[in-house]
Amino acid sequence: MNVQDKVIAIIAEQAVLEPSDVKLxxxxxxxxxxxxxxxxxxxxxxxxxxxSVPFNANDPTAGGFDISSVAxxxxxxxxxxxxxxxxxx
Amino acid sequence: xxxxxxxxxxxxxxxxxxxxxTLAAMREGRCGIGPLDIRDIDRLSxxxxxxxxxxxxxxxxxxxxxxxxxxxxxxxxLAAREAIAQSGLHFEDELSTRSGxxxxxxxxxxxxxxxxxxxxxxxxxxxxxxxxxxxxxxxxAASHVSMEYNLKGPAFTVAxxxxxxxxAMGLAFQMIRSGMCSVILTGxxxxxxxxxxxxxxxxxxxMSRDACRPFSANRNGMVQxxxxxxxxxEDYDHARARGAEILAEVxxxxxxxxxxxxxxxxxxxxxRAITGALTDARMNPEDVGYxxxxxxxxxxxxxxxxxxxxxxxxxxxxxLMISSTKSMHGHLIGGTGAVELLAxxxxxxxxxxAPTIGYEEPxxxxxxxxxxxxxxxxxxxxxxxNAFAFGxxxxxxxxxxx
Numbered sequence: 001m002n003v004q005d006k007v008i009a010i011i012a013e014q015a016v017l018e019p020s021d022v023k024l025x026x027x028x029x030x031x032x033x034x035x036x037x038x039x040x041x042x043x044x045x046x047x048x049x050x051x052s053v054p055f056n057a058n059d060p061t062a063g064g065f066d067i068s069s070v071a072x073x074x075x076x077x078x079x080x081x082x083x084x085x086x087x088x089x
Numbered sequence: 090x091x092x093x094x095x096x097x098x099x100x101x102x103x104x105x106x107x108x109x110x111t112l113a114a115m116r117e118g119r120c121g122i123g124p125l126d127i128r129d130i131d132r133l134s135x136x137x138x139x140x141x142x143x144x145x146x147x148x149x150x151x152x153x154x155x156x157x158x159x160x161x162x163x164x165x166x167l168a169a170r171e172a173i174a175q176s177g178l179h180f181e182d183e184l185s186t187r188s189g190x191x192x193x194x195x196x197x198x199x200x201x202x203x204x205x206x207x208x209x210x211x212x213x214x215x216x217x218x219x220x221x222x223x224x225x226x227x228x229x230a231a232s233h234v235s236m237e238y239n240l241k242g243p244a245f246t247v248a249x250x251x252x253x254x255x256x257a258m259g260l261a262f263q264m265i266r267s268g269m270c271s272v273i274l275t276g277x278x279x280x281x282x283x284x285x286x287x288x289x290x291x292x293x294x295x296m297s298r299d300a301c302r303p304f305s306a307n308r309n310g311m312v313q314x315x316x317x318x319x320x321x322x323e324d325y326d327h328a329r330a331r332g333a334e335i336l337a338e339v340x341x342x343x344x345x346x347x348x349x350x351x352x353x354x355x356x357x358x359x360x361r362a363i364t365g366a367l368t369d370a371r372m373n374p375e376d377v378g379y380x381x382x383x384x385x386x387x388x389x390x391x392x393x394x395x396x397x398x399x400x401x402x403x404x405x406x407x408x409l410m411i412s413s414t415k416s417m418h419g420h421l422i423g424g425t426g427a428v429e430l431l432a433x434x435x436x437x438x439x440x441x442x443a444p445t446i447g448y449e450e451p452x453x454x455x456x457x458x459x460x461x462x463x464x465x466x467x468x469x470x471x472x473x474x475n476a477f478a479f480g481x482x483x484x485x486x487x488x489x490x491x
Contacts, residue, residue, distance in 0.1 A: 039294050057294045058389075059309055
């Protein structure tokens with residue numbers, strides 16, 4: 001499974017939807033994911049990709065991790081995975 | 090109904106090892122938050138806290154006591170010693186059976202859980218110390234206080250997360266007001282600054298890594314603290330009859346439940362608790378000069394709390410002062426309302442309003458007089474102390490000068 005499919009699977013599970021119902025342009029709000037659901041999704045992403053997501057619930061925009069849409073989250077996770085591989089390699 | 094007064098206070102927290110040191114620090118706007126000195130700190134992303142520093146348990150307790158007293162119990166006993174000494178009370182005969190202990194803590198013996206999980210899971214040991222259970226139980230502190238001072242009436246512990254102490258003190262107030270008890274040692278304690286205690290909070294992503302800046306637009310979360318504060322709540326007639334020095338009168342208490350969300354606070358629930366406390370105290374909104382805020386420094390709490398205060402007080406909200414001393418001592422979770430009651434007593438007795446330090450930038454959603462950075466002299470005759478817990482549990486106390 002690539003990064004995109006894995007992230008969508010995590011978000012779909014949180015939203016209690018089929019992965020096929022999660023569209024790239026959806027916001028978390030569209031999917032009915034609240035702040036607690038977001039924190040849980042980020043935890044699942046960190047566990048799945050073995051990365052650390054810079055996210056503070058008090059100021060969601062501060063860490064530079066864009067959560068405005070599913071596509072934005074996928075791009076941000078791809079960035080973190082690339083960084084990790086660069087360090088690891 | 091009986092009137093209820095406070096005739097003793099005691100504390101140990103990041104700002105001081107007694108009431109005088111703590112109030113001096115609050116007056117100076119001193120910050121007790123700093124780098125944490127705990128095991129495995131390098132594996133934590135949050136590395137600051139309001140820790141009780143230079144604390145040697147063997148300076149206060151003997152080896153047998155240390156084997157039985159978790160850090161939260163030790164803090165409670167030290168705070169109780171100061172409070173009861175100030176009250177001048179000795180509990181014998183009928184007074185002993187008419188006196189009790191009601192304390193708040195969220196986690197109880199968290200350090201004891203942490204150390205013993207380490208030893209069985211990490212170090213693979215198959216045996217733990219025989220006193221693990223009596224050391225970690227949430228009521229350990231209340232029980233040891235009852236034993237130490239011969240308090241034979243009601244004794245129990247309240248655990249309502251960040252509102253634990255306010256719920257405890259509110260119940261103590263009601264139990265004396267109703268005539269059930271003459272004296273109750275009340276307040277709360279927390280000692281959660283260990284690897285597991287901080288790691289759990291990290292998970293929620295509401296913690297600041299640099300400072301607690303309540304109501305400031307650039308606030309970025311809460312900072313944990315530790316310690317205890319306890320008070321002697323006493324029937325006014327009993328206190329008067331023995332010529333006791335009275336620190337303040339407790340006049341009202343209200344508790345509400347949001348019945349809405351496990352972590353997100355509700356302004357309506359908070360407002361109902363504030364209004365309820367005023368009604369219970371038979372106070373008008375205009376009587377209140379100062380509110381010790383819950384003021385955690387999270388985005389969610391501070392704007393919700395300010396909205397609740399604005400709604401409950403109407404135009405008077407712009408004339409009263411509201412500050413969060415968590416900026417100095419950190420968030421003591423189940424013990425926080427107790428330490429914060431000290432700021433209320435200082436306002437009533439000394440006419441000094443403790444500041445909200447770390448305040449850097451006004452937030453239009455928190456547009457109240459938060460007493461930024463510097464303590465202020467002001468005469469106030471009535472105050473409130475707010476506590477709003479995870480789980481949507483709100484507890485507000487009202488006090489008056491006497």
